[in-house]
Amino acid sequence: MEKELRLMKGNEAVAEAAIRAGADGYFGYPITPQSEILEYLMQANPYTTTGMVVLQAESEVAAINMVYGGAACGKKVMTSSSSPGISLKQEGITYIAGAELPCLIVNVVRGGPGLGTIQPAQSDYFQAVKGGGHGDYHLIVLAPASVQEMADFVDLSFELAFKYRNPVMMLSDGAIGQMMEKVWLSPQKERSKTVPEWATTGKPTTRERNIITSLDLDPNAQESFNKKLIDKYNEIREKEVRFEEFQCEDAEYLFVAYGTSARVCQKAVQLCRAAGIKAGLIRPITLFPFPSKRINELADKMKLILSVEMSAGQMVEDVMLSVNGKVPVYHFGRMGGIVTAPDEVVEFLKSKIIGG
């Protein structure tokens, strides 16, 4: 089957890709700038075609717990929201991580803290990558930088989620959610007719009962579970790092940026090159696991590294840990819903080159 070309918003691409990936259920609650996901799914009404359930829950908390339930039954389930809504979902997310269940959570980030603004931002990096909910856990975090990746990463997220029995977050932002680009959509996948052997779908006589829980009152048992999680996260760190490099071969100055900021930095690289500054870009595609090893290698031939992010400086901490003091690392980025402009990035880099 051939791929189909469409012009779509990032949010619509997520929704259509979820149907085509053979998802079993979507549970959401509207919030700008991602309401088109729920809107699109409601209109597409996939229950009549693939059998996918689409439900507007009474709240974000209800939606994430519906995801918890669906995931416990071995189903391919997802939710989406934007920053304040994702905060509300955190209890459910840590339970799902603690119960080792697969699911997809899409965060189309807007400016914060609090209700903040409805405009694009990347200020939920810490929340997505470092925890968000309580306890020692990690999400696998994918950062789409185009409408195409908003579609492609849905299927990839489900694949990773089931492979590692771990929740996956797509960390997008209002700009990618709202903009339209060309997107090649994959053919319709059939919904799975079977569920994994750990799913709690009723106990047959042929096996022991399955238990899904995130509770273990015995400290020794809990600690060995924590160790098991560490092993899983280390395996993910080893096998699932994804990134893209742009004009790094001869670069002396390196931008590190994901999502919308990576697009902005691609343009900044072009502007730098036109001005005779040898700049390059590494774009982390996975934020957890972070491409630390590669950034550390690249640091060897750089004079300076600039982390560009629409936040007060969150990812820059991981960049600094990766670089480990080899070269100076700076952060630059606009906040409050303002998208950093490519020429601002170039001006900032120039000021650091001259200043440094």
Place this chain on the structure above:
Amino acid sequence: MTEEIIIAGFGGQGVLSMGKIMAYSGVMQDMEVSWMPSYGPEMRGGTANVIVIISSDRISSPIVRNFDTAIILNQQSLDKFENSVKPGGILIYDGNGITRHPERKDITVYRVDAVEEAGRMNSPKTFNMIVLGGFLKIKPIIKLENVIKGLKKSLPERYHNLIPMNEKALERGLEIIRKV
């Protein structure tokens, strides 16, 4: 070839849909396109704008601050974006309701009085297509036939009977745009 365009005017004026038609037309011509709307508080009354980029190469940043072309449909937008046109770039505006006209000398300014013309043609809603026609006269980056195809793609089928009227408006735009 990369053309970075901003279209700005009142909400409800058809700014976003003109951008959408441009983007679809670009797709019909096998180009790369991006369409980045303002969706914030600006949308709720007041001004609306959209950045459309059409390119023969992969598009880097969908958001830029300086534009090859600014298409301006009200005074607030003219005040906001006149200085965002790249030196040597072009600014196209509708003179309707404009009290302070463009002043820059390092860009080329064109005027297309589309609101007036659409009224004369008895089809006020095709005003944005007149503007688009004017733009295509100055920057013929998309073939007219691909614009019609784009129009078909972006309009729901129940409105396809309106396509001939829109086509007429496009052609009228080509005729009436003039250099200032």
